[in-house]
Structure formats: C-alpha cells, structure tokens
Amino acid sequence: MKPILYGVIGRFETPDALLEAINALREQNAAIQLEAYAPYAVEGLSEALGLGASKIPLFTLIGGVIGGLGGFFMQWYAAVVSFPVNIGGRPLNSWPMFIPVTFEMAILCAALAATFGMLAINGLPRLYHPVFNAPCFDLATRDRYFLCIRTTHRQAGGFDAAYYRQRLEDLGAAASDEVWS
Template sequence: MKPLLYGVMGRFETPEALLDAIRTLRRENPDLRLEAFAPYAVEGLTEALALPPSRIPLITLAGGLVGGLGGFFMQWYAAVVSFPENIGGRPLNSWPMFIPVTFEMAVLCAALAAVFGMLLSNGLPRIYHPVFNTPHFGLATRDRYFLCVRSGPAGTDKINTEHWTRVLTQLGAQTPVEVWS
C-alpha cells in the first residue's frame, strides 16, 4: 500500500510558542487543519485550535438520567407489578425507599457514560497513528509540544510540504518533518 502524506509536524519548546504559532496560523488561514500534542493540558489550546465544544457533559447527563430512571422503574416494577407485598400497611409504590438505589444507579450509569463517551469521542483505543513514526515524538509525553499541519481530506497529498516546513520554522518550530501514514 502506498504511504499517504498525513501532514507536516514541528516541535516547540514551550506551550507559549505553540499557542503563538497556532494563533498566527489561524489568523492567516482559519480553515487550516491543525493538530496539537502536549504532555499536559495547555490553557487556551482548545480555543486556539477552534475545537468544537465537548459533548461529554450531555452524554454524562443522558447516562445519569437513563440510569436513575432505569433504577427507579426496576424497583417499581418489582414492588408493584411483579411481586407486590403489603408490608406494614405501606403503599406498594413507596417511592422514598427507592431513592438510594435510584441515586446509585444514576451515578454509576453517568460515570460509565462519561468514560465510554470520552473514549469514543477521542477515537480511542487507537493502536496506530501516523504521528507515532515522527522522530522525537516520544517527547510529547514528557516536555515538548508538537503542532501538525494536516493535509487535505481522506489523506490526499494536497499540501505544500516545503511551504509549511518553512512557515513552521519561521514560527519557531524545531526540526519540522513530513508525517506519512
């Protein structure tokens, strides 16, 4: 299989240099496809990359509501429909006794929805990514910051690598390299 050009990647020493480079590139071309890699969360990186808002809070809320309602109706069905028992003269649908299990099911399902939603939205688990082949990319988990200017859609080779190598060097990137899949 013919390798496809993924983009051009440059290494930056500080998070400020990375953010300045992204902001400069965004001012010149707002539709540019950029990816940034950092060893920790960098304040302002999401806004600089113009990433869409996260859907994780909505997924967590939906998981909590489904879990809470499922826990409540599971108990209601068992106490009222499946096996009704009149204990101490209380009504069959005694909702106060359903609250602890309802709460615990809501918390459990919300937590599971948040974890699995985060994994899916991040595209994980991902065994292989083209940037893993670039030299020095292991430093992205320690103390360096990387910026990748992506090629066109579906891995097409529509990117001027010489131009972007020169631009990244002017922005302060060290050793810009081409990234191939």
C-alpha cells in the first residue's frame, strides 16, 4: 500500500508555546485542521483548537433517564402485572417503594452511557494511528507537546509540507517532521 501524507507534526517544549503556535496558525488560516497532543490537560487548548462542546453530558442524561425509567418499569411490571401480591393492604403500584432501585438504575446506566459514549467519541480503542510513526512521539505521554497540521483532500494546490514544517519551527517547535500513514 502506498504511504499517504497524514500531516506535519511539530514538537513543543511548553504548553504556552503550543497555544501560541495554535493561535498564530488560526490567525493565518481559520480553516486549518489541527490536532494537539499533550501529556495532561492544558487550559485553553480545546478553545484554541476550536473543539465544540462535548456530547458526553447528553449521553449521560439519556442513559440516566432510560435507566431510571427502565428500573421503575421493571418493578412496576413485577408488582402490578406479573406477580401482584397484596401486602398489608397497600396498593400494588406503591411508587415510593420503587424509588431506591429506580435511582440506582439511573446512576448505573448514566455511568455506563458516559463511559461508552466517551470511548465512542474518542474512537477508542485505537491500536494504530499515523502520528505513532512520528519521531519522539512517545514523549507526548511524558513531557512534550505536539501539534499536527492535517492534510485535507480538498486543499487547492496540494499540501506544502515543507512550508508547514518551516512555519512550525518559526513558531517555536523544537523539531518538525512529516507524518505518513
């Protein structure tokens, strides 16, 4: 299989240098596709990259509502339809009795929805990614910060990798390399 240029990656020493480079590239071209890799959460990185709001809270809410309704329906069906037993003259649909299990099911399903939603949104588990081929990329999990400028298939005139390598080095990258998939 013929290798395809994934993009150009630059290695930065500090998170501030990474953020300055992202902002400078965004000022030059707002439509540029950027990916950043850091060993920990960097304040302001999501905003600088232009990432939208996370969908995980929505997944959590939907999972909690479905879990709560499912827990309530399960108990209601068992107590009213499937096996109705008159205990102490209480009504069969005694909803206060159903609250603890309903609450626990809501919490369980919300946590599972948040976990699996996060994995799906992040594309995990991912055993291979083209940036793993970049030199010194293993430092991204220790103490270095990486910025990748992605190629797009719709770019007019092609992707000038040499220009972007030089641009990253001008913005303070300690090193820059091409990333091939």
